[in-house]
Amino acid sequence: MRTYGLPSIIPPYLKKGDKVAITCPAKKLPVPITDAVNLLTGWGLEVILGETVSAGHNQFAGDDDFRAADMQRFIDDDSIKAIFCARGGYGTIRMIDKVNFDGLKQNPKWFIGFSDITLLHSHLIKNYGLACIHGQMPLNIPDATKHSLETLRMALFGQELxxxxxxxxxxxxxxxxxxxxxxxxxxxxxxxxxxxxxxxxxxxxxxxxxxxxxxxxxxxxxxxxxxxxxxxxxxxxxxxxxxxxxxxxxxxxxxxxxxxxxxxxxxxxxxxxxxxxxxxxxxxxxxxxxxxxxxxxxxxxxxx
Incomplete structure (x- = not known):
């Protein structure tokens, strides 16, 4: 008999008034992410910025421990319903094993990103059966099509894609x-x-x-x-x-x-x-x- 891994856990879809976080688990941001904050706020969400959003250590958004702690803070905060990875680049593999994801078993939440964030998505699916969103990240918002951003909103708020x-x-x-x-x-x-x-x-x-x-x-x-x-x-x-x-x-x-x-x-x-x-x-x-x-x-x- 085949086994296909853990059952899927779909985090609660977002609703207006929900609190979401932005963190940088990999490369540092080259520019502010004002457009992303404005977009999410326009969707009725309250946006909390992690300390990594304005941090830098060589090419990373802070050292490995700092980036892990920033993500950990939002995992442990039950009021945060989704965690947006601000960008990819390189670095998730350096910090992922420093993060304790066990709190997601009782309080599942959305993780959004792509590229380097694939490692995070795979880790969460493999070990927790947690569904994640492969989609636009805050750094990419200024160059994103309206259509792609609408699909992100639909995915977050539970509409069929x-x-x-x-x-x-x-x-x-x-x-x-x-x-x-x-x-x-x-x-x-x-x-x-x-x-x-x-x-x-x-x-x-x-x-x-x-x-x-x-x-x-x-x-x-x-x-x-x-x-x-x-x-x-x-x-x-x-x-x-x-x-x-x-x-x-x-x-x-x-x-x-x-x-x-x-x-x-x-x-x-x-x-x-x-x-x-x-x-x-x-x-x-x-x-x-x-x-x-x-x-x-x-x-x-x-x-x-």
Whole structure:
């Protein structure tokens, strides 16, 4: 009998008047996040800024202990209903083991972010079954599309997310549903073999990345395959793989061709071009929650 990991815990959806926090678990902020505060306040939320929002230690938003303590403060505060990670970059892996997440068992709350925050999401799904939001972060708000911000609001306040995407010639058709996992491919590889390595079996996997060489994408996907993480999926959603690089001697395959070559012996649906990742239209998805995927010749429909 297969086991698919812990049951999903969906934190209470937000309502007007709720208190939310912004903290920096990774790289320091280069500019104030006034636009983000104004946006959240406009949604009727009370915004509390962590000390890391204005801190700096080398490239980080304070040293590892300082960043961990800032997150811990908001985890332990029962009045905080959601924790926004202000930005990604690098650094979550340095502080995550200094944080005690056990309070989330009795008082689950939303964690929002993407990129480097993938490690945090995977850790919370693996160890607590806690659903998290993959979506825009405070630093990205000025460049975000209105549509992506509306999907973030909908995810936070408990409205259904429905996406219709144009077909890609390399899509593999089919229908499936399952718990959504994933995020940034590089960070999933960083989590592999650790206490934050989520169970892939029976899941819908979502992937994005930025600034990688094509050969590196190929290698990371084959690492997942060799670890047995791709053969038991229900579906595969490929989002933004932006600013990809190639060598002087071309790799010889596009991103979709690389993906389909890796998963060619499996039968589950695969779709490309989902609007998420390091793009302005970074639409929200809820990791750790059931999602349905329908891939036809004319359209891709994703509902959550």
């Amino acid at each position: 429905t996406y219709s995407i144009k077909p890609n010639p390399l899509n593999r058709m089919g229908e499936a549903s399952g718990i959504l996992i994933g995020g940034n491919l590089s960070l999933l590889i960083a989590a592999s073999g650790s206490v934050s390595d989520v169970d892939y079996d029976g899941k819908v996997l979502f992937l994005e990345d930025v600034g990688e060489y094509l050969y590196s994408i190929d290698r990371m996907l084959r690492c997942l395959k060799r670890a047995g993480k791709l053969n038991g999926l229900k579906a595969l959603i490929i989002a933004g793989f932006t600013d990809l690089k190639d060598n002087d001697i071309p790799f010889g395959q596009t991103l979709p061709e690389i993906v389909m070559d890796v998963v060619k012996e499996y039968n589950y649906p695969v779709c490309f071009d989902f609007p998420a990742g390091h793009v302005s239209d970074n639409c929200s998805l809820i990791l750790g929650k059931e999602i349905s995927v329908s891939v036809t010749a004319n359209e891709v429909t994703i509902k959550q």
